[in-house]
Amino acid sequence: MPQAMIDLPELLARVENDRELMRELLLIFKEEFPQRLQALRDGVASMNAERVAAEAHALKGMLSNLAAGPAANAAARLEQLGRNQELSEFQEACASFENIGKELLLQLDVCIAEVCVDEDSHRR
């Protein structure tokens, strides 16, 4: 059984049980995540520590709002590496973040589908 990438009870508490808002947040994340990830990759490829720190910071914020703890922690690590200019660690940390991100996106789709079903059943 894969590790849960989103803490659903925590996310529901964050949105005060508003499932419509939860769905909106999940969809915004799904749309914005690939662009942010690409910007992070670009920062790592060019060994631009300032950019890595800035993009990782933005990702950490998005992931924290989503109660996506493991991915937020991986982003926080990248942010710290960027701030400390630890360039030699960038590739490994980014690869690790991307692996977590892939699993997160899979679970995100399941989450979105579940929220849509729940909303439909509430409407009936």
Next chain:
Amino acid sequence: MRILIADDEMMSRKLLQKTLERAGYEVIAVENGRLAADQLFPADGPRLALLDWVMPGLDGPGVCREVRKRKEQSYVYMVLLTSKESKEDVVAGLESGADDFLTKPFDSEELKARLRTGLRILNLEDRPRRGTREDAIPGHP
């Protein structure tokens, strides 16, 4: 009560906006510090503001500094939103003119409680001043 939210991150803005609208606030949401300062400068602008620390261009502390320079306007109660947690960051944030700060990701109950504190302070600020130097408590400037 009107409140300004400034955050460049869309998810955060949406979450803050819904949470505060549900709590009865009239929300104005903007995506950068420059727009936030423009909203807060007019005399009839919002008097409560939640400002993300890190924003492109003018950041949260920068907005606080600009607003505090304008002494002629009514007091604006400003809360910085930050994932920065070190003591140095907190000191720098408060010294920029912020009244309070809140760590992200925020807890909705804590957010609302802190804003109620802000409202109490604004209410006190708006009360006619009754005390004078003559009736000040001795030993207290």
